[in-house]
Amino acid sequence: MNLRRVLLSTLTILLVxxxxxxxxxxxxxxxxxxxxxxxxxxxxxLEMTGAQTADYLAEWKYPxxxxxxxxxxxxxxxxxxxxxxxxxxxxxxxxxxxxGPALRMVSYxxxxxVRRDEAPSADGETERARTIMFAAAGYAxxxxxxxxxxxxxxxxxxxxxxxxxxASADLLTAARTVLADQGRDTRPDVLVTGFSQGAQAGLALGxxxxxxxxxxxxxxxxxxxxxxYAVREVQAPGALDGRVDPKRAVVYLAYWITAMNRIYHxxxxxxxxxxxxxxxxxxxxxxxxxxxxxxxxxxxxxxxxLLTPEYLALAQNPTGPALRAMDDSDTVCDWAPDAPVRLYxxxxxxxxxxxxxxxxxxxxxxxxxxxIDLGDIDHGATVRTALPQILDWFRKTAPPA
Numbered sequence: 001m002n003l004r005r006v007l008l009s010t011l012t013i014l015l016v017x018x019x020x021x022x023x024x025x026x027x028x029x030x031x032x033x034x035x036x037x038x039x040x041x042x043x044x045x046l047e048m049t050g051a052q053t054a055d056y057l058a059e060w061k062y063p064x065x066x067x068x069x070x071x072x073x074x075x076x077x078x079x080x081x082x083x084x085x086x087x088x089x090x091x092x093x094x095x096x097x098x099x100g101p102a103l104r105m106v107s108y109x110x111x112x113x114v115r116r117d118e119a120p121s122a123d124g125e126t127e128r129a130r131t132i133m134f135a136a137a138g139y140a141x142x143x144x145x146x147x148x149x150x151x152x153x154x155x156x157x158x159x160x161x162x163x164x165x166x167a168s169a170d171l172l173t174a175a176r177t178v179l180a181d182q183g184r185d186t187r188p189d190v191l192v193t194g195f196s197q198g199a200q201a202g203l204a205l206g207x208x209x210x211x212x213x214x215x216x217x218x219x220x221x222x223x224x225x226x227x228x229y230a231v232r233e234v235q236a237p238g239a240l241d242g243r244v245d246p247k248r249a250v251v252y253l254a255y256w257i258t259a260m261n262r263i264y265h266x267x268x269x270x271x272x273x274x275x276x277x278x279x280x281x282x283x284x285x286x287x288x289x290x291x292x293x294x295x296x297x298x299x300x301x302x303x304x305x306l307l308t309p310e311y312l313a314l315a316q317n318p319t320g321p322a323l324r325a326m327d328d329s330d331t332v333c334d335w336a337p338d339a340p341v342r343l344y345x346x347x348x349x350x351x352x353x354x355x356x357x358x359x360x361x362x363x364x365x366x367x368x369x370x371x372i373d374l375g376d377i378d379h380g381a382t383v384r385t386a387l388p389q390i391l392d393w394f395r396k397t398a399p400p401a
Contacts, residue, residue: 034078036166037173040088045121046072046128050097053136060129062387067136069097072128074121076151077174082163082263090151091144091171092121092128093178094135100401102185103140104220105175106394107168109194109201110143111383114255114295116156116288119145130195130387137391138400140186142175144168146201148288156288158259159228161329164201169214176216187401189220189339191394195383196352199227199343203332203365210337220398223342223390226352226382229333230359231256232326236315238353239303245350246302251295252351253303253315254278258286260325273311275300333363340397341369344386351379 034040047070048056054067072094081087096103110120110127120127120143127143134141144167148156157163176186190209194202202224209219228235239249257273260266270279278299285295300306307315314322345357354373361371372389374382 034088035086036078036080037170037177038078039174039177040076040078041074042178043074044071045074045092046070053132057129057133057136060126061384062129062133064133064136064391068138070132070135071095071097072132072135073178074151075171075174075178077170079147079167079170080163081147081154082157082160087147087154088152089145089147089167089170090119090121090149091142091167091174092131093171093175094132094141095179095182095184096135096138096140096400098138098401101183102187102401103138103179104187104189104191104398104400105172106134106139106141106191106193107172107202107205108134108141108143109164109168109192109198109205110145111196111198112158112255113149113156114251114286114288115291116149116152118291119150121145121150130383133387133391134394137395139191139394140175140179140184142171144171144201155262155286156259157263158255158286159197159200159231159329160259160263161200161204161332164197165204165208168201168205169208169217172214172217188216189218189398191220191398192222193224193387193390193394194227195225195387196227196379199224200229200329200332203227203229203360206337206339206341207332207335210335210339219337219339221340221342221394222337223344223386223393225344225386225390226346226349226379227332227343227356227360228352229356230330232318232323232330234353234355234359236318236326238355240312240315243350243353243355247296248351249303250299250301250306251292254282254299254306255286257311258283260322264321264325266321266325267311271308273308274306275308278306333360333365336364337368339368341365342372342390342393343369344372344374344382344390346374346377346379346382348376349379349382
């Protein structure tokens with residue numbers, strides 16, 4: 001692994017000297033964005049032996065029998081913004097120490113993150129551990145930070161399925177290059193998983209892989225956990241009728257509306273959507289530098305205290321730009337997969353109602369999707385319960401090599 005560090009550091013220096021631009025995050029755009037999936041920088045972030053990996057995962061309560069040693073890297077790569085213009089994003093690539101040259105990839109998409117440095121390739125230890133779990137089992141595991149988180153420039157387009165899919169797909173291409181530089185081949189069929197926001201992102205990526213839109217890759221299987229797959233029909237109404245815990249609903253609505261405004265222009269002034277005094281600070285709260293505690297403290301207790309009457313009505317009966325924003329991301333279940341699909345969800349979830357997954361099974365995806373009810377547990381417990389089950393299923397459905 002030390003030789004790998006040297007090689008990757010050399011690669012980074014050569015890329016910088018050759019004029020390939022990189023970004024240190026925040027809101028500065030890349031000066032000369034790379035092509036889609038093109039590697040910009042590779043930075044080692046973690047290296048562990050098999051024994052160390054086993055101890056690490058046991059501490060996070062994601063044990064893997066016979067855990068392999070891993071090397072984890074932050075990869076900055078070229079992708080596209082929601083408007084199609086070139087930009088960069090970052091993601092975590094975790095490579096296991098295995099004897100065979102060819103590896104199958106698992107793409108893990110993380111849950112809602114409001115602070116950019118809590119993304120998997122930065123300081124997001126929880127999501128990093130979940131990614132490492134799959135690598136410890138012998139898979140090459142990747143976790144996109146998404147746009148605007150980690151080292152990516154600009155704000156994060158929260159819960160925007162099209163850009164989640166493009167950032168995830170382009171990380172697969174970049175990871176293939178990183179693996180090739182280490183003398184490793186990649187199998188073309190990818191396993192896809194994700195939690196919460198990442199469940200939406202995972203199905204969006206699966207849809208791209210199924211359609212052949214990601215050159216050199218296809219879909220082996222998909223298993224996602226507690227996703228808001230039906231924003232218009234379930235998640236937005238649920239945020240107002242009590243199915244979603246009010247404090248969580250406030251964060252979801254504020255994050256989503258401010259993010260969608262940058263893409264679809266759902267309001268001209270924050271005061272159109274948000275009541276005083278929240279209109280004056282809501283956009284700043286979601287600048288990528290505030291943690292969830294700060295965001296929650298800066299918002300009211302209920303959606304009714306947050307939104308103006310007009311936007312409360314719009315959440316229930318969307319029209320215009322708000323309707324387009326919902327419809328563009330509410331397509332992640334509108335495809336008929338050839339590969340097996342599992343949807344994990346819990347009836348006790350007060351962040352993402354169970355009905356999201358039920359609605360998904362009524363769409364085209366339902367012909368191959370198996371809905372697994374995790375019972376009366378909360379949102380956070382769903383991922384802790386489901387991920388080990390997903391790993392076992394992946395191992396049986398499409399082994400690592």
